[in-house]
Amino acid sequence: MKTVTAAILVIGDEVLSGRTRDANTQVLAKALGAVGVQLREARAIADDEDTIIEALNALRTRFDYVFTSGGIGPTHDDITAEAVGKAFGARVTIREDARALLENHYGDRINEGRLRMARIPDGADLIDNPVSIAPGFRIENVFVMAGVPRIFAVMLDAVLPTLEGGGVVGEVSLPCSVPEGELSAPLGAVADKHPKVSIGSYPRMKPEGGFAVTLVARSVDAEALAAAEADLRALLVEMA
Amino acid sequence: MKTVTAAILVIGDEVLSGRTRDANTQVLAKALGAVGVQLREARAIADDEDTIIEALNALRTRFDYVFTSGGIGPTHDDITAEAVGKAFGARVTIREDARALLENHYGDRINEGRLRMARIPDGADLIDNPVSIAPGFRIENVFVMAGVPRIFAVMLDAVLPTLEGGGVVGEVSLPCSVPEGELSAPLGAVADKHPKVSIGSYPRMKPEGGFAVTLVARSVDAEALAAAEADLRALLVEMA
Numbered sequence: 429m430k431t432v433t434a435a436i437l438v439i440g441d442e443v444l445s446g447r448t449r450d451a452n453t454q455v456l457a458k459a460l461g462a463v464g465v466q467l468r469e470a471r472a473i474a475d476d477e478d479t480i481i482e483a484l485n486a487l488r489t490r491f492d493y494v495f496t497s498g499g500i501g502p503t504h505d506d507i508t509a510e511a512v513g514k515a516f517g518a519r520v521t522i523r524e525d526a527r528a529l530l531e532n533h534y535g536d537r538i539n540e541g542r543l544r545m546a547r548i549p550d551g552a553d554l555i556d557n558p559v560s561i562a563p564g565f566r567i568e569n570v571f572v573m574a575g576v577p578r579i580f581a582v583m584l585d586a587v588l589p590t591l592e593g594g595g596v597v598g599e600v601s602l603p604c605s606v607p608e609g610e611l612s613a614p615l616g617a618v619a620d621k622h623p624k625v626s627i628g629s630y631p632r633m634k635p636e637g638g639f640a641v642t643l644v645a646r647s648v649d650a651e652a653l654a655a656a657e658a659d660l661r662a663l664l665v666e667m668a
Numbered sequence: 669m670k671t672v673t674a675a676i677l678v679i680g681d682e683v684l685s686g687r688t689r690d691a692n693t694q695v696l697a698k699a700l701g702a703v704g705v706q707l708r709e710a711r712a713i714a715d716d717e718d719t720i721i722e723a724l725n726a727l728r729t730r731f732d733y734v735f736t737s738g739g740i741g742p743t744h745d746d747i748t749a750e751a752v753g754k755a756f757g758a759r760v761t762i763r764e765d766a767r768a769l770l771e772n773h774y775g776d777r778i779n780e781g782r783l784r785m786a787r788i789p790d791g792a793d794l795i796d797n798p799v800s801i802a803p804g805f806r807i808e809n810v811f812v813m814a815g816v817p818r819i820f821a822v823m824l825d826a827v828l829p830t831l832e833g834g835g836v837v838g839e840v841s842l843p844c845s846v847p848e849g850e851l852s853a854p855l856g857a858v859a860d861k862h863p864k865v866s867i868g869s870y871p872r873m874k875p876e877g878g879f880a881v882t883l884v885a886r887s888v889d890a891e892a893l894a895a896a897e898a899d900l901r902a903l904l905v906e907m908a
Contacts, residue, residue, distance in 0.1 A: 446701060446707070454688075473709055474709075503851065503869040544852065611742075628743075631741060
């Protein structure tokens with residue numbers, strides 16, 4: 429089963445200033461995982477054309493799919509479509525198919541600002557936006573989508589059936605009452621025994637103090653995952 | 669006033685699998701902003717040594733400061749310290765100062781796994797961790813910190829006074845009842861008039877439907893920011 433990878437490029441000063449917390453990465457990670465696409469990098473950058481072009485070109489050559497979020501609205505700070513066009517060396521114009529969608533939606537409230545949302549690079553296909561109509565677009569392996577989470581989510585719904593996934597990574601989570609520091613050696617032994625399975629140990633602080641630990645095993649190989657799970661469960665019983 | 673920049677490298681499969689949502693970026697962004705350091709990139713990557721080394725070397729040469737979160741615990745999947753050492757060509761050993769902290773804390777519960785948390789690259793300085801003792805470390809312009817948010821936060825508290833900041837970016841947020849598409853042209857004109865100020869328009873969906881918009885102006889130049897704010901307020905009155 430082949431491995432299919434993806435990255436997300438979160439475009440927008442608002443995440444880097446701390447004004448907002450990115451929500452799209454987690455939604456994308458889960459949705460992609462379910463169709464056999466593994467999210468391998470999430471990169472948030474500022475609304476700066478050169479930065480967008482450089483990051484996009486780095487990611488689109490490295491991963492099978494790249495998703496961008498943000499910067500496709502009607503205002504002057506929405507520069508994603510232009511930057512994506514430049515990254516691909518593609519001309520960006522007001523496309524008739526996108527213009528028709530917006531004119532039909534806005535009627536006589538259409539204006540120059542709203543028509544900015546019809547600016548699409550040559551060679552791109554539109555991505556449906558049933559929530560607020562202004563489309564996203566796909567160009568080669570890059571999906572350019574809105575930053576507003578509800579719109580990102582509906583664009584993702586439109587895009588998911590078009591992806592060619594690989595093996596789906598199965599995941600098993602086991603709560604663990606043993607401190608990580610005592611688990612280290614035997615857990616490492618289990619991990620060594622199951623090279624096809626990625627085994628992680630995730631501590632978090634409990635509100636009342638001290639740590640709770642979750643063991644997570646992940647693999648595209650269901651049989652290998654089941655074998656690792658059995659060994660992890662046995663380890664937890666033994667150490668309890 | 670000089671510009672001082674930073675990036676965060678979030679290390680860990682758990683963010684990319686969608687199991688957890690990164691919280692440290694927002695905390696870091698706000699804290700750095702207050703001391704005049706601008707977060708310019710946030711990159712989440714998997715627990716993979718080559719990936720960590722490559723990303724860290726890209727970021728540490730590009731930004732004044734780099735903060736990493738995650739992968740410095742006691743278990744086999746905690747590989748950040750080794751990877752950071754390799755990125756710098758620095759040997760990583762169990763350091764006596766870190767060992768002393770851990771032995772003092774754990775007493776006779778010290779073991780090989782817990783001593784993994786004393787593995788520190790040559791030339792690094794320890795970062796205090798009053799919550800769970802195992803230290804982070806600073807090597808050159810890179811701060812290697814824990815992923816658990818409460819520990820990341822206390823390490824950040826320890827580190828902030830040591831940073832040399834530049835101009836602090838002031839921020840003004842104005843709620844706006846005008847739809848973005850109608851605001852586009854006049855807002856662009858205000859942005860053109862104030863080149864020292866970054867003006868953004870951030871839509872979000874209201875629970876009852878439709879969008880709410882926030883205008884945000886940001887600048888290190890307080891006078892320029894005040895002038896832009898006055899023009900934005902006038903624009904909002906005019907369009908209301």
